[in-house]
Amino acid sequence: MPEPEDRREPRGGIAPAGPHDERLLFPGTRLHVVTGKGGTGKTTTAAALAVALSRGGRRVLLCEVEDRQGIARLFDVPPLPYEERTIAATADGGEVVALAVEPRAALLEYLATFYKLGRAGRALDKVGAIDFATTVAPGVRDVLLTGKVYEAVRRRGGRGTGRDGGDTKQRRDGADDPRQHTFDSVVLDAPPTGRIGRFLNVNSEVSGIARMGPVASQADSVMRVLRSPHTRVHLVTLLEEMPVQETLDGVAELQAARLPVGAVVVNQIRSDTLPLELLDGALSGAVPASAVRAGLVEARLVRGDAPGTTLVDGLLAEAREHDERLALQEQQQQALEAVGRPLVELPQLPGGVAHRGLEVLADRLTAQGLA
Amino acid sequence: MSAPAPTSSTPSLDAPALDVDALLDDRGTSVLVCCGSGGVGKTTSAAALALRAAERGRRVVVLTIDPARRLAQSLGLEELDNTPRPVADVDTRAGGSLDAMMLDMKRTFDEVVEAHASPQRAKAIFENPFYEAMSSSFSGTSEYMAMEKLGQLRSRASVPGGDGSEPWDLVVVDTPPSRSALDFLDAPRRLSSFLDGRFIRLLLAPARAGGRAYVKVLSGAVSSVTGAMSRVLGAQFLDDLQAFVAGLDAVFGGFRERAEKTYALLASPGTAFLVVATPEEDALREAAYFVDRLGREGMPLAGLVLNRVQTTELPRLSAERAWAAVVQLEDLDGGGEDGTAPETLSRGDHALAAGLLRLHAARMRRLEREQQLAGAFAVEHPGIALVQVPARPKDVHDLDGLRSVAADLGRAT
Numbered sequence: 035m036p037e038p039e040d041r042r043e044p045r046g047g048i049a050p051a052g053p054h055d056e057r058l059l060f061p062g063t064r065l066h067v068v069t070g071k072g073g074t075g076k077t078t079t080a081a082a083l084a085v086a087l088s089r090g091g092r093r094v095l096l097c098e099v100e101d102r103q104g105i106a107r108l109f110d111v112p113p114l115p116y117e118e119r120t121i122a123a124t125a126d127g128g129e130v131v132a133l134a135v136e137p138r139a140a141l142l143e144y145l146a147t148f149y150k151l152g153r154a155g156r157a158l159d160k161v162g163a164i165d166f167a168t169t170v171a172p173g174v175r176d177v178l179l180t181g182k183v184y185e186a187v188r189r190r191g192g193r194g195t196g197r198d199g200g201d202t203k204q205r206r207d208g209a210d211d212p213r214q215h216t217f218d219s220v221v222l223d224a225p226p227t228g229r230i231g232r233f234l235n236v237n238s239e240v241s242g243i244a245r246m247g248p249v250a251s252q253a254d255s256v257m258r259v260l261r262s263p264h265t266r267v268h269l270v271t272l273l274e275e276m277p278v279q280e281t282l283d284g285v286a287e288l289q290a291a292r293l294p295v296g297a298v299v300v301n302q303i304r305s306d307t308l309p310l311e312l313l314d315g316a317l318s319g320a321v322p323a324s325a326v327r328a329g330l331v332e333a334r335l336v337r338g339d340a341p342g343t344t345l346v347d348g349l350l351a352e353a354r355e356h357d358e359r360l361a362l363q364e365q366q367q368q369a370l371e372a373v374g375r376p377l378v379e380l381p382q383l384p385g386g387v388a389h390r391g392l393e394v395l396a397d398r399l400t401a402q403g404l405a
Numbered sequence: 406m407s408a409p410a411p412t413s414s415t416p417s418l419d420a421p422a423l424d425v426d427a428l429l430d431d432r433g434t435s436v437l438v439c440c441g442s443g444g445v446g447k448t449t450s451a452a453a454l455a456l457r458a459a460e461r462g463r464r465v466v467v468l469t470i471d472p473a474r475r476l477a478q479s480l481g482l483e484e485l486d487n488t489p490r491p492v493a494d495v496d497t498r499a500g501g502s503l504d505a506m507m508l509d510m511k512r513t514f515d516e517v518v519e520a521h522a523s524p525q526r527a528k529a530i531f532e533n534p535f536y537e538a539m540s541s542s543f544s545g546t547s548e549y550m551a552m553e554k555l556g557q558l559r560s561r562a563s564v565p566g567g568d569g570s571e572p573w574d575l576v577v578v579d580t581p582p583s584r585s586a587l588d589f590l591d592a593p594r595r596l597s598s599f600l601d602g603r604f605i606r607l608l609l610a611p612a613r614a615g616g617r618a619y620v621k622v623l624s625g626a627v628s629s630v631t632g633a634m635s636r637v638l639g640a641q642f643l644d645d646l647q648a649f650v651a652g653l654d655a656v657f658g659g660f661r662e663r664a665e666k667t668y669a670l671l672a673s674p675g676t677a678f679l680v681v682a683t684p685e686e687d688a689l690r691e692a693a694y695f696v697d698r699l700g701r702e703g704m705p706l707a708g709l710v711l712n713r714v715q716t717t718e719l720p721r722l723s724a725e726r727a728w729a730a731v732v733q734l735e736d737l738d739g740g741g742e743d744g745t746a747p748e749t750l751s752r753g754d755h756a757l758a759a760g761l762l763r764l765h766a767a768r769m770r771r772l773e774r775e776q777q778l779a780g781a782f783a784v785e786h787p788g789i790a791l792v793q794v795p796a797r798p799k800d801v802h803d804l805d806g807l808r809s810v811a812a813d814l815g816r817a818t
Contacts, residue, residue, distance in 0.1 A: 072443020073688065104687075161607055226443055228471065242534070275800040276473050277444070304767070308760030316757055329758020333730035335722070348718035349761040356764055358798040384770050386686060 059376050059403040060296055063266045065187050065259070066221045068299075069230040069284065070270030071277040075301040077104035078387050079270045079380065080223040082395035086405035088128035089396070092218040093193070095186050096121075099135045099179040100225060106132070108392065116140070131217070133186070138164055140178040176236040177253070184256045187264075189216040227269060227280045231287035234260055234267070238291075266296030268378075268404070271370070273300060273363040278370060285373050297404055298375050300367075302382040308353075317354055326350070378402045415714050415793035416776050420783035423708035423790035426815045429458040432574065434677050435564040436555070436670065439710075440580045441681035442691035446712040448472045449801050449810060450681050450794075451579035452480060455503060456492075456804065457811035458575055462499035466558055467577040470508050470551060475802035480505040487512045489558070489571075494804055502572065513550040516557075517663075518653075526652060535649040547581040548591075549664075556667040564675065590671070590702065677707035684714055684775035689782050696786055708790035710814065711779055715772040716795040717765070724769035727762045734759040792816075 066083055070076035077098070084096040095118065098105050103113045109121045114134040122130040141164055145155040158164055190213040225233045237253035237260070259265060269284050271277040281298060288295050315321040326349065327342045336342030370377060380398055383391045399405050428434055437458075439451040448469050455467035466489050472482065480492050482505055489504035518527050530536050555578050559566070562573040670676065678699055682692035692709060699706045734755045783791065794813045801810055 073445060073683065073685070163607075228443075275802075279473060308763055309756070312757050312760050316761070321757055326758045326761060329734055329755035330730075330762075332755055333733050333758070333762070335726070335730055335762075345719065345722070348722075349765055351718050352765055352768060353761055355798050362799055384767070384774075386774070 057403055058405075059378075060266050063264060063296070064215075064217075064219050065183070065265040066219065066296070067224045067230075067234065067265065067267040068221065068270060069224045069227050069267060070299075070301075071228070071280045072226050074270045074272050074277050075380075076226065076270045077102075077223050078108060078392070078395065079268070079299050079301060080221050081105060081108045082380075082392050083268075083399055083405055084130045084221040085122060085392050086396035086399045087219050087221065088122070088130045089124050089126065089400070089405075091124075091127040093128065093216070094130050095217040095220045096130055096132045096223070097135055097183055097186065097220065098133075098223040099183075100223070101134070101136065103134060104223065105134065108387065110388075135179050135182045137175045137178045140182045141174075144178065144181060176233050177240055180234065180237060180256055180260070181252065183220060183222055184259055186217060187220050187259060190214060192216045224267075227284040230267065230284060231291055231293070234288075234293050235291045261292055261294065263294060265294055267293055268296040268299055270299045270301050272302055273366040273370075275362070275366065278366045282369065282373060285375065295375055297378045298370055298373060299378045299380060299404075300370065301380045303379050304382050313353060313357055316350060317357055323347075323350070376403075378404050415716055415795055416720065416772065418776065418779055418783050418791060418793070420787075420789065420791040423710070423792040425454070425457070425792055426461065428677055428707055429454065429461055429463060429575075429815075433675060435562070435575060435675040436559060436677070437575065437577045437707075438555075438580065438671070438676065438678045439578065439681055440678060440695055441710075442688055445681050445683045445688050446794075447681045448579045449476065449807070450679070450710055450712065450814070451577050452476065452505070453801075453807045453810040453814060454679070455505070455575075455577040456495065456807050457815055458577070459492075459501040459503035460496045460499060460808075460811075462501040463575045464502045464563070464572045465575045465577060466504040466506070466562070466571070466573045467579075468506055468508060468551070468554055468558060469579045470547065470581045472507060472579075473800070473802065475800075476807075477507060479803045479807070482507045487516075487554075492804075504573070508547065508551055508554055510547050510550045513554050517553060522652075530649070530652045533649045533652060534645060551578065551581055552667045553663065556663055556670065559670060566670075590668075590698070590704070672703055672705070674705060676705050678704055679707050679710050681710045681712055683712050684779050686778060689778055693782060693786065696789060706789070708792065709782075709786075711791055711793045713796040714779075714793045715768060715775055717768060717772055719765060722765060722769070724766045724773055727766035727769060731759050731762045731766060734762070 068080035084094045088094045116136040116139040118131050118133045120129050121132045145151040237256040241250045241253035269281045271281040330336040439447050455465045459465045487509040489506040492503045495503045558576050561571045563569045680695045682688040
């Protein structure tokens with residue numbers, strides 16, 4: 035269970051959507067940030083979490099910020115433009131809306147929305163200020179991306195119309211808006227663990243640099259939401275040394291930055307196994323190789339009059355490697371348990387994750403209380 | 406092709422074999438760049454290649470970006486001091502040597518500023534609040550700095566174009582786990598196009614009051630742009646930013662020149678790119694992107710390192726046959742209705758044989774899928790040389806581990 039936390043409404047003004055279900059690991063969470071070392075299945079986990087959260091008639095926004103179109107691939111839809119699109123719907127009226135945040139478009143939108151800089155925004159674009167801001171000055175990207183996510187988390191209205199909420203009606207401060215949140219929750223497929231602290235913390239740096247003025251106050255509001263109990267940062271890992279080490283480092287970094295750490299998701303757990311006592315028996319020689327051979331003869335993989343040594347030795351060698359891997363995984367599992375965050379496990383799907391696979395993973399996330 | 410079954414060999418693919426040893430032994434190779442998406446073993450591959458080259462007689466310096474702690478320790482990189490240090494316990498009998506360093510972004514940036522600005526100016530730059538943010542904490546700077554460092558190392562090496570102040574004849578670089586695959590390639594160019602851009606001149610305009618040429622160029626846009634910027638950013642912020650850009654102006658010229666030199670160096674025949682991937686869909690997709698981009702840019706691609714490939718002792722016992730045997734044995738044992746559920750794991754006389762076959766079947770299923778993915782890559786990228794490195798049960802974090810990876814890399818198929 036997570037430690038008890040301050041459940042006061044943050045000043046950003048977010049009311050938790052959905053019930054404070056006892057079953058949930060993190061009740062009241064509206065922004066799920068999913069990070070992980072490259073190659074651990076971060077995007078898949080984020081997508082499965084969005085699917086799980088959409089069940090029960092809820093509306094979930096799934097954001098990607100890395101310009102890789104990973105979401106479109108997983109859901110088998112054409113590449114996403116910078117536009118909110120429904121990419122999956124459940125029978126009970128739930129939906130997953132996807133958005134690939136593109137920094138350039140986000141900046142122009144931001145200028146138009148917050149500063150009414152339609153024309154001047156285009157002038158900035160013409161002299162190259164937009165390019166500068168989104169590509170050369172790398173931190174600005176992160177400010178824009180987190181800013182866009184912040185906007186989506188707080189947006190209200192637009193429910194029931196089936197259209198994107200509030201492009202024009204959108205208010206600068208949704209705090210006193212009585213309308214329902216546009217999205218019950220937002221899942222962010224975030225940058226990898228190595229960059230997550232910097233990415234989420236970029237606004238506190240900005241507010242340090244800008245000191246005061248509109249940029250600083252916007253940055254402060256974003257930080258307030260990111261640090262609130264409505265946000266959780268989940269870390270995806272495999273039971274391998276480097277991803278686990280990065281996870282441990284990531285948790286420490288997030289905690290030091292006062293960002294709320296959620297669950298550690300252990301991905302791609304293999305189900306290929308055999309009873310440990312049998313494996314131990316075979317590897318220690320307590321079970322003679324002849325017993326294995328007898329089974330192989332029975333299965334007609336070895337002829338009754340053949341020694342079958344190659345096959346027996348080969349199988350035992352593979353089992354030995356499997357055993358080494360298990361031992362290593364056990365160590366990694368212990369290291370993760372020592373972090374003191376809830377561990378959520380996902381199986382390895384043989385044959386990769388197709389759309390159906392996301393449903394399987396979503397079931398597992400729901401069963402373990404992440405959604 | 407069903408090759409005779411050697412022990413734990415990698416499966417064969419219909420692609421030309423990448424002869425890593427020939428590449429390393431070729432004295433014409435002076436820069437080796439390992440690129441690929443995050444988590445595919447780039448750093449380990451770079452370190453293993455560097456070690457192998459050194460033990461085959463090359464004088465090597467390897468630049469790592471963000472090595473795992475224990476790997477760093479095994480290379481003697483206890484501290485991050487931005488200076489190459491000799492690696493102990495390298496076999497130098499062939500006349501080679503190995504130095505290693507870990508990139509320190511901030512310090513590299515500082516060095517660039519110091520090299521191009523007067524001490525007073527450098528001091529002003531260091532004190533600007535933007536500098537701290539840009540040089541150390543904002544993401545993206547590592548790509549610029551990795552390329553800057555590569556340029557620096559090579560300029561000191563004993564290779565054509567280097568000043569020979571260091572004995573190195575081969576620089577091996579690992580690349581940062583970039584947001585977009587080839588940020589490190591784009592960085593130098595992006596920087597120079599930005600420096601020539603109107604925006605920078607616009608920012609500098611107020612600092613050069615009276616510079617009539619600028620006013621002329623910008624007359625139309627200037628008021629609406631600076632007006633817009635101070636509305637968005639606040640006057641204080643804009644002042645700091647202008648001071649920062651003005652301060653860096655002098656540095657930028659030199660910086661751009663170096664960035665362009667580094668780009669040219671990357672495209673020169675002395676450089677070899679190795680794309681690293683694992684046999685998974687995402688990693689291979691990124692690898693395909695790298696291969697295409699490098700080709701378009703005219704960068705010299707040596708080939709693909711396919712890392713962590715599932716191997717088998719028994720290539721001729723397919724997943725299908727092994728699984729059929731499991732079902733048969735478990736039926737014989739009367740062990741349960743659903744032979745596929747892990748809960749009904751074998752009991753009885755042939756439990757062990759059935760269990761071992763289960764493991765093999767699962768392994769072969771992974772292997773067959775991986776080879777299918779790799780095969781598809783080879784078909785789409787004909788002519789790209791490839792070397793496969795078997796998956797290891799344990800992570801690599803000492804020189805012996807690196808040596809064994811290196812041996813797999815060097816084993817020309």
